[in-house]
Amino acid sequence: MWGLRLGIFLLMRILQWGEDRRFDEMRENLAKLAVFWIFQAVWVWTVSLPVTFVNASNRNPSLQAADIIGWIIWSVGILVEATADQQKLTFKNSPDNRGKWCDVGVWKYSRHPNYFGEIFLWWGIFVAATPVLKNAEWLVILGPIFLTLLLLFVSGIPLLEESADKKYGNIPAYRHYKRKTSPLILLPPALYGNMPGWFKTTFLFEFPLYSRGLPQETWSRSQLETSVHKIS
Incomplete structure (x- = not known):
C-alpha cells in the first residue's frame, strides 16, 4: 500500500511537470546513477526489515495491543504523508504561488509533514511486528532508526x-x-x-x-x- 501510494503520486507529479530536475546530473553520469539506485535498494531493504521478519516467521500469536497500536500509528503516518504530498503538489501547480514556499494545510504545522508521516508509518510497522520478534530479531529496529536518522541528518x-x-x-x-x-x-x-x-x-x-x-x-x-x- 505504501509503495502503491507513492508510485501513483510520483507518476502524477511527473506527468504534470514533465521532468524531475533532481535526476538531471545523475542521468548524465552512469556511476552516480548506479550509486543512487544501489543506495535506494539498500534503503528499501533496511526499512523493510520488520516486514521481512514477520513474513518469514512461523510464529502466529493472537491479536495483541501492539498490533492495534502499530496499525494506528501506520494509518496516521500514511494519511499525513499522502495529505502533505497532495497539498504541496496542488500549491506548486498554482501560478499564483510561483516563487513562494508552501505554508498551507498541514504545512502550517510542520515544515516537513511528509517526512513526519514517513517516519511515523515505518515506526508503526515496527511496533506491529513486535509480537513475533524474539532475541536477535529485535535488531530489525535498525530499519526505522536508519530511516529516521537519514531524514533528520543526511538526505x-x-x-x-x-x-x-x-x-x-x-x-x-x-x-x-x-x-x-x-x-x-x-x-x-x-x-x-x-x-x-x-x-x-x-x-x-x-x-x-x-x-x-x-x-x-x-x-x-x-x-x-x-x-x-x-x-x-
Whole structure:
C-alpha cells in the first residue's frame, strides 16, 4: 500500500511537470546513477526489515495491543504523508504561488509533514511486528532508526532546509514562518513559536544545521514581527 501510494503520486507529479530536475546530473553520469539506485535498494531493504521478519516467521500469536497500536500509528503516518504530498503538489501547480514556499494545510504545522508521516508509518510497522520478534530479531529496529536518522541528518530535512533558506532566507515573512513552525512534528505555530530554544533542540528536532543556509545577518523578534506586519 505504501509503495502503491507513492508510485501513483510520483507518476502524477511527473506527468504534470514533465521532468524531475533532481535526476538531471545523475542521468548524465552512469556511476552516480548506479550509486543512487544501489543506495535506494539498500534503503528499501533496511526499512523493510520488520516486514521481512514477520513474513518469514512461523510464529502466529493472537491479536495483541501492539498490533492495534502499530496499525494506528501506520494509518496516521500514511494519511499525513499522502495529505502533505497532495497539498504541496496542488500549491506548486498554482501560478499564483510561483516563487513562494508552501505554508498551507498541514504545512502550517510542520515544515516537513511528509517526512513526519514517513517516519511515523515505518515506526508503526515496527511496533506491529513486535509480537513475533524474539532475541536477535529485535535488531530489525535498525530499519526505522536508519530511516529516521537519514531524514533528520543526511538526505532529508537538512538538504531541503538549506535549499529553502537560500531561496527565501532574505524574506522576513519566511524567517517568521520558520521560527514559528516546527521542523517535523505537527504543532500549532502559536505553541511552537513560544517554546524555548533549548526545548526545541532537545525534543522537537530544531537542530542548528537546519539554519546553516540562512544569510548571516540576524533579525530580532521585534524586527521580524514588524516586517511581517508591513508585508501583510
